[in-house]
Amino acid sequence: MWQLFQFPLCPFSRKVRLLLGEKGVGYDLVRESPWERRDEFLDMNPAGRTPVMVDDKGTVLIDSWAICEFFEETVNKAPMINGTAINRAEIRRLVAWFDEQFFADVVAPLMHERMKKRLIDRLSPDARVLREAMKLALNHLDYTDYLLDHRNWLGGATMSLADLTAAAHISVADYLGGIDWRGHEQTKRWYSGLKSRPSFRPLLSERMEVISPPQHYDKVDF
Amino acid sequence: MWQLFQFPLCPFSRKVRLLLGEKGVGYDLVRESPWERRDEFLDMNPAGRTPVMVDDKGTVLIDSWAICEFFEETVNKAPMINGTAINRAEIRRLVAWFDEQFFADVVAPLMHERMKKRLIDRLSPDARVLREAMKLALNHLDYTDYLLDHRNWLGGATMSLADLTAAAHISVADYLGGIDWRGHEQTKRWYSGLKSRPSFRPLLSERMEVISPPQHYDKVDF
Known part of the structure; x- marks a missing residue:
């Protein structure tokens, strides 16, 4: 299961969540307030920004663009960057x-x-x-x-x-x-x-x- | 032939030019100073930013991310977003x-x-x-x-x-x-x-x- 580090008003996390929802990918939400600059979060993402996604095997995905392209490439359902x-x-x-x-x-x-x-x-x-x-x-x-x-x-x-x-x-x-x-x-x-x-x-x-x-x-x- | 609208110190245009160079895609440079907000340029790209690419058939590509992904998808030579x-x-x-x-x-x-x-x-x-x-x-x-x-x-x-x-x-x-x-x-x-x-x-x-x-x-x- 993926974990998604975010806070409710992060627009970039919302973008990722809408894509995951359309594609039917499950995830648990983890509340992260990037302005607190928590050490463990900065170790994961030195840019200190949400969203970040982590799975059970330790895969870490960072940046909403990279995350959206990743799920677009790996999940066929509901293509969202489609066409010519x-x-x-x-x-x-x-x-x-x-x-x-x-x-x-x-x-x-x-x-x-x-x-x-x-x-x-x-x-x-x-x-x-x-x-x-x-x-x-x-x-x-x-x-x-x-x-x-x-x-x-x-x-x-x-x-x-x-x-x-x-x-x-x-x-x-x-x-x-x-x-x-x-x-x-x-x-x-x-x-x-x-x-x-x-x-x-x-x-x-x-x-x-x-x-x-x-x-x-x-x-x-x- | 593609035309690339840019100015010499635009880092986003440089990124695109390095990719085009590695892939062997030819283009002509067109000097554009986005801070002048030229009407014809704004008609092409309402965001008013470089780089913009235009071909003979009237295709317009806007934004360095979109442009790089476009050439990565359409030109096999020198893949630059590669691997798993x-x-x-x-x-x-x-x-x-x-x-x-x-x-x-x-x-x-x-x-x-x-x-x-x-x-x-x-x-x-x-x-x-x-x-x-x-x-x-x-x-x-x-x-x-x-x-x-x-x-x-x-x-x-x-x-x-x-x-x-x-x-x-x-x-x-x-x-x-x-x-x-x-x-x-x-x-x-x-x-x-x-x-x-x-x-x-x-x-x-x-x-x-x-x-x-x-x-x-x-x-x-x-």
């Missing part, structure tokens, strides 16, 4: 888009202001930073609306790792109150479909200590 | 290590202080930021020394995308005067071997306007 080489490049472009741009513009500032400041420093969030992150989130939702005007799913004709990655980051931003859904009907419909999937339900029911999500957060109809 | 699924996960972990940690700790601050400030804002670099980046570079070289004590190449028994990615980032940091090679013999020997490869020679001979590298930069013996 060009289709696969488009899926990976969008994974990188959400892991880098959306994370840096939206998720990282929200996590810093609403989670880390509260948990670690006992400080209040900076309203200016929150406003800027929420404004950038709207630009990103304009882009996903545009993609979904032209395609069934973000990465192409079928559901892919692009959708799982986007949903992972959007769900963390939504938990932290950073998403204004008004006026983004295509993305809302797409996200509602993902929320109803069995791979997504367990994530939506979990809570991070001290921080509560908005009312609509775990509802398929929102 | 676990080996491949280790290679990808190290690619992510250099693209994220080494880039954020070392390359990004050096590029900001020594390139962008000079080219765009006509400002002097902040000596404190430079010192911190150079200190973190030494920690990273300790880690590559450690890896090379246990393995022939960074990612395992054979040369891989981990080596190409590390060399790409280290070469940009070295160009910008950020690497003190004293006391890092294993990494120096490994880097000297990479520098002598035909895939690396053209990169080392290029110069970024206004900014000159240190004397040792393009020498195999340094």
Whole structure:
């Protein structure tokens, strides 16, 4: 059985969990707060980041990209980087888009202001930073609306790792109150479909200590 | 023929170019300065980042990870993400290590202080930021020394995308005067071997306007 080291609001761990859920790979959750920089965790992953996966034989998988590619290569069920080489490049472009741009513009500032400041420093969030992150989130939702005007799913004709990655980051931003859904009907419909999937339900029911999500957060109809 | 949009000190474009060189894929260079946010470039890649590759048929490949996986999948020569699924996960972990940690700790601050400030804002670099980046570079070289004590190449028994990615980032940091090679013999020997490869020679001979590298930069013996 795999163990997955993570914390409830880690978007990169959520991405991996959605993939494992779709592929039917079982795992136990181990709570890890990377900001505590626990020695045993740093010995396992010198980068000090979640997610990390470990199995009974001592195999250690590190980094959400490496982990997703590993399970894509070793588990045939529910391929999530699929199609021609060009289709696969488009899926990976969008994974990188959400892991880098959306994370840096939206998720990282929200996590810093609403989670880390509260948990670690006992400080209040900076309203200016929150406003800027929420404004950038709207630009990103304009882009996903545009993609979904032209395609069934973000990465192409079928559901892919692009959708799982986007949903992972959007769900963390939504938990932290950073998403204004008004006026983004295509993305809302797409996200509602993902929320109803069995791979997504367990994530939506979990809570991070001290921080509560908005009312609509775990509802398929929102 | 492929066109590769890049600028001489883009580490992510260097990674792609080293891979293309090893695989014998031809391409023309197109100079792109992403900080100018040229409309035609943003139409091609809304993320506004290099590298981007375009072929005669209008195929557009975006993001260094997606591009490297594309050529790894479509060109059999010189496999660079090779071995068992676990080996491949280790290679990808190290690619992510250099693209994220080494880039954020070392390359990004050096590029900001020594390139962008000079080219765009006509400002002097902040000596404190430079010192911190150079200190973190030494920690990273300790880690590559450690890896090379246990393995022939960074990612395992054979040369891989981990080596190409590390060399790409280290070469940009070295160009910008950020690497003190004293006391890092294993990494120096490994880097000297990479520098002598035909895939690396053209990169080392290029110069970024206004900014000159240190004397040792393009020498195999340094």
